[in-house]
Amino acid sequence: MDELIYTLKQQIIEALNLEDMTPEDIDENAALFGEGLGLDSIDALELIVLMEKNYGIKLKDPNQGKEIFKSVAVMADYISKNRTK
Amino acid sequence: MKPILVTGTGVVSAIGLGKAQTLEALLNGRSGVGPLQYLKTGHKEFPVGEVKLTDAEMRTHLGLAEDAISTRTALMGMLALEEALQDAGLTAEMLPKVGFISGTTVGGMDMSEQFYLDFVNSEAHKEYIAAHDCGNCTEMTANHFGKFAFVTTLSTACSSAANAIILGANMIRCGEADIVVVGGSECITKFHLNGFNSLMILDTEPCRPFDATRNGLNLGEGAAYLVLESEESTKRRGAKAQALLSGYGNACDAFHQTASSPEGEGAYLAMKEALELAEIQPSDIDYINAHGTGTPNNDTSESQAMIRLFDGKVPPVSSTKPFTGHTTSASGSIEAVFCILALQHGFLPVNLNWSQPMENGIVPVSQPAKKMLKHVLCNAFGFGGNDSSLLLSSVKAHEPVEGPIHTTNPETCYILSAKQISIQQPLSEDWMQAPVIYEEPFVLSIDPNFKNYISSIEARRMGKILKRAVATSKEALNASGLDTVDATITGTGYGCIENTEFFLDALSREGEQLLKPTYFMQSTHNTVSSLVAIQMKNYSYNVTYAHKGISFDSALQDAWLQFRLGKIESALVGGHDEMTETFYHILKKGGVMGKGDERCGEAAVSVVLASASRCEEVRRSHPEMKPLCKLSGFEMLHQPTTNTLKDAVTRMLQSAGKSLADVDYILTGISGDHGNDAAYLQETKILFGDKPLLKYKHLFGESFTASGIGLYVAAQCLKAGRVPASLFVDSMEISDRQPKCILLYNRSDGKNVSLTILEA
Numbered sequence: 001m002d003e004l005i006y007t008l009k010q011q012i013i014e015a016l017n018l019e020d021m022t023p024e025d026i027d028e029n030a031a032l033f034g035e036g037l038g039l040d041s042i043d044a045l046e047l048i049v050l051m052e053k054n055y056g057i058k059l060k061d062p063n064q065g066k067e068i069f070k071s072v073a074v075m076a077d078y079i080s081k082n083r084t085k
Numbered sequence: 086m087k088p089i090l091v092t093g094t095g096v097v098s099a100i101g102l103g104k105a106q107t108l109e110a111l112l113n114g115r116s117g118v119g120p121l122q123y124l125k126t127g128h129k130e131f132p133v134g135e136v137k138l139t140d141a142e143m144r145t146h147l148g149l150a151e152d153a154i155s156t157r158t159a160l161m162g163m164l165a166l167e168e169a170l171q172d173a174g175l176t177a178e179m180l181p182k183v184g185f186i187s188g189t190t191v192g193g194m195d196m197s198e199q200f201y202l203d204f205v206n207s208e209a210h211k212e213y214i215a216a217h218d219c220g221n222c223t224e225m226t227a228n229h230f231g232k233f234a235f236v237t238t239l240s241t242a243c244s245s246a247a248n249a250i251i252l253g254a255n256m257i258r259c260g261e262a263d264i265v266v267v268g269g270s271e272c273i274t275k276f277h278l279n280g281f282n283s284l285m286i287l288d289t290e291p292c293r294p295f296d297a298t299r300n301g302l303n304l305g306e307g308a309a310y311l312v313l314e315s316e317e318s319t320k321r322r323g324a325k326a327q328a329l330l331s332g333y334g335n336a337c338d339a340f341h342q343t344a345s346s347p348e349g350e351g352a353y354l355a356m357k358e359a360l361e362l363a364e365i366q367p368s369d370i371d372y373i374n375a376h377g378t379g380t381p382n383n384d385t386s387e388s389q390a391m392i393r394l395f396d397g398k399v400p401p402v403s404s405t406k407p408f409t410g411h412t413t414s415a416s417g418s419i420e421a422v423f424c425i426l427a428l429q430h431g432f433l434p435v436n437l438n439w440s441q442p443m444e445n446g447i448v449p450v451s452q453p454a455k456k457m458l459k460h461v462l463c464n465a466f467g468f469g470g471n472d473s474s475l476l477l478s479s480v481k482a483h484e485p486v487e488g489p490i491h492t493t494n495p496e497t498c499y500i501l502s503a504k505q506i507s508i509q510q511p512l513s514e515d516w517m518q519a520p521v522i523y524e525e526p527f528v529l530s531i532d533p534n535f536k537n538y539i540s541s542i543e544a545r546r547m548g549k550i551l552k553r554a555v556a557t558s559k560e561a562l563n564a565s566g567l568d569t570v571d572a573t574i575t576g577t578g579y580g581c582i583e584n585t586e587f588f589l590d591a592l593s594r595e596g597e598q599l600l601k602p603t604y605f606m607q608s609t610h611n612t613v614s615s616l617v618a619i620q621m622k623n624y625s626y627n628v629t630y631a632h633k634g635i636s637f638d639s640a641l642q643d644a645w646l647q648f649r650l651g652k653i654e655s656a657l658v659g660g661h662d663e664m665t666e667t668f669y670h671i672l673k674k675g676g677v678m679g680k681g682d683e684r685c686g687e688a689a690v691s692v693v694l695a696s697a698s699r700c701e702e703v704r705r706s707h708p709e710m711k712p713l714c715k716l717s718g719f720e721m722l723h724q725p726t727t728n729t730l731k732d733a734v735t736r737m738l739q740s741a742g743k744s745l746a747d748v749d750y751i752l753t754g755i756s757g758d759h760g761n762d763a764a765y766l767q768e769t770k771i772l773f774g775d776k777p778l779l780k781y782k783h784l785f786g787e788s789f790t791a792s793g794i795g796l797y798v799a800a801q802c803l804k805a806g807r808v809p810a811s812l813f814v815d816s817m818e819i820s821d822r823q824p825k826c827i828l829l830y831n832r833s834d835g836k837n838v839s840l841t842i843l844e845a
Contacts, residue, residue: 017545018541019545037542041341041344045602046602049600
């Protein structure tokens with residue numbers, strides 16, 4: 001799981017173009033949206049693309065993202081249970 | 086305001102070619118949305134509102150040759166323009182006194198997306214490269230019918246056509262023209278179908294605006310134009326009005342690049358302004374044609390704005406998008422024509438596909454109804470929160486007022502500050518002492534440290550054009566002594582071309598899957614202007630022009646008109662273009678850029694202007710701050726003859742209280758493009774005799790919005806009271822004569838000319 005979390009952080013930094021950030025800067029339990037990193041709806045869409053591209057998980061409804069993208073840890077948990085690649 | 090008359094209308098959309106078919110469909114509830122037939126895409130799952138004609142059929146209808154260079158956006162534009170001109174009784178002979186303003190975002194993207202890899206790799210289809218430009222589509226449409234007096238292109242995403250109508254109205258109110266044809270055109274492309282899909286806002290079912298189950302929009306396409314005319318002109322030529330444009334408003338939601346604020350601030354302000362300008366009460370409104378796209382976000386936000394403005398007593402509302410799909414840039418004028426038909430024929434257009442009320446939303450007109458209408462509002466909102474609202478009225482509401490329509494302020498405006506980022510030292514005037522000389526034909530701007538202006542989390546989605554726009558805007562505002570501005574107006578030839586290229590490249594090489602929403606959302610030209618407003622939390626007037634080498638000039642003209650109307654006291658006018666190596670080579674291949682010895686690429690400029698009274702306020706609070714110069718005249722012309730140019734120069738100088746003898750220098754756009762440079766030399770000789778000529782593009786490079794750099798250069802010379810030797814075209818003419826008055830002469834593309842007078 002730790003390895004997946006670390007990889008996921010790297011993928012998030014790349015997909016969202018978070019300049020100056022390293023995986024170490026992201027707390028896997030902190031909120032990605034709102035208070036935490038301060039991401040928005042477009043970032044959520046980028047994360048949906050990221051999940052489909054890297055893990056073969058297809059989300060039909062952007063609202064599903066609200067639960068899945070709560071934190072990196074929650075996201076990693078969802079990926080490990082639903083990944084098709 | 087005194088109402089402006091609408092004396093002609095023309096429309097094409099999914100529900101038909103021309104007004105007769107359109108009216109029949111609206112009255113009978115016949116939708117044009119259905120399975121995809123014409124666009125070549127793998128996304129068959131999305132219903133769309135296509136115009137039921139192939140490009141070839143449109144060409145035949147228009148009498149164009151089979152191999153004529155044309156884009157679908159231009160073809161649809163011609164179909165609608167043909168009807169509007171005929172309707173108003175405007176013949177080719179009359180067009181040299183008529184303006185044409187069109188809105189589009191897609192431009193020639195239908196061809197660019199088909200031929201992109203050819204553009205990159207071969208010589209094939211290179212004749213379509215120039216057609217990518219939004220302004221090129223506008224000119225293609227216009228030139229089919231004759232020679233209009235001036236042309237320009239608004240590009241504020243889905244409110245483009247509405248903003249074209251607003252500009253036309255401002256021109257008539259200023260007395261710049263008696264007749265202006267305004268509207269917009271947009272075809273469906275794979276590019277934006279996939280783009281909207283990447284934003285997950287397309288519904289796989291027919292769209293259901295304001296319904297509890299709404300789940301996104303259906304894309305549509307089409308075009309519509311309105312002939313706007315002053316009352317005096319209609320009397321002179323005996324033209325009959327179909328409706329009145331009695332008010333309009335434009336505001337920026339300043340919230341997010343693709344989402345509307347929950348409370349619909351921009352929408353509220355735009356509608357409120359339209360009512361105020363028309364001097365009528367909310368209770369006078371009989372119908373609202375809502376933007377109503379069918380996305381959960383738009384309909385919630387727009388409902389809130391309407392409930393607030395009408396204090397809960399919202400008049401009948403409908404969205405006609407279930408008829409046509411969302412016709413994006415053209416929606417403002419297409420739906421304005423629907424409103425005019427409703428005013429003329431006394432009916433409420435129905436909101437198809439509605440059945441269940443949404444939470445905290447309005448309840449739309451769900452059954453066809455006859456109703457005499459006097460005043461109606463027509464909303465069009467765009468990405469970035471570029472929100473506009475038009476107030477159209479029945480001719481029966483018209484009470485003719487004697488006297489001329491224009492009530493302009495003779496007072497002029499001042500340039501308080503100007504900042505640039507280019508191949509010279511960024512955000513500095515060092516070039517006046519020691520210009521950097523570059524030899525490479527393709528030049529990229531030198532960037533300052535953007536961390537001084539934008540946090541890295543904010544910068545995550547910003548391309549270089551956006552960072553430069555924010556940096557120059559903040560620096561210019563800071564140097565102006567103002568805290569905020571009444572208008573943010575931007576010109577950009579190609580907008581965020583880097584992200585557009587990423588998206589086009591991915592679409593062409595990898596197909597219609599897993600496309601990045603970030604690339605798409607940056608691809609609209611108005612991203613720059615709306616981002617500046619979001620960064621500065623500025624809810625005021627906000628528009629973007631995208632018309633080749635007169636994009637910045639068009640933005641300046643917009644501000645100039647509004648100062649004269651007393652509509653604004655201050656404005657931030659920007660000219661921003663970035664370039665990529667790939668697009669530079671494509672544009673060079675297409676003969677658009679890099680001609681002769683040109684050095685070209687990109688540049689950014691932001692200028693703050695203010696009225697005399699606002700300048701006075703600044704002087705009181707910041708005694709050390711003085712304006713750079715005064716803007717005392719501006720004019721833009723399309724394909725002028727030497728005689729029309731001469732007339733324009735005389736007229737401008739006269740209204741500025743000057744004569745040619747007062748002009749010290751002529752600042753030209755001489756760039757190293759030998760053909761255009763020769764024309765500059767020849768024409769300036771005829772127009773201005775032996776006035777010393779200046780140039781700046783050899784130092785700053787050529788770019789689509791380079792004329793903004795020209796304004797910056799002239800303003801800095803007037804402020805400094807000297808012209809650096811490096812600017813003189815002829816080294817024999819170098820002098821230390823103090824400039825008091827500089828005339829800027831921009832001749833772009835051999836077709837469009839702008840003239841600007843600046844005074845110390």
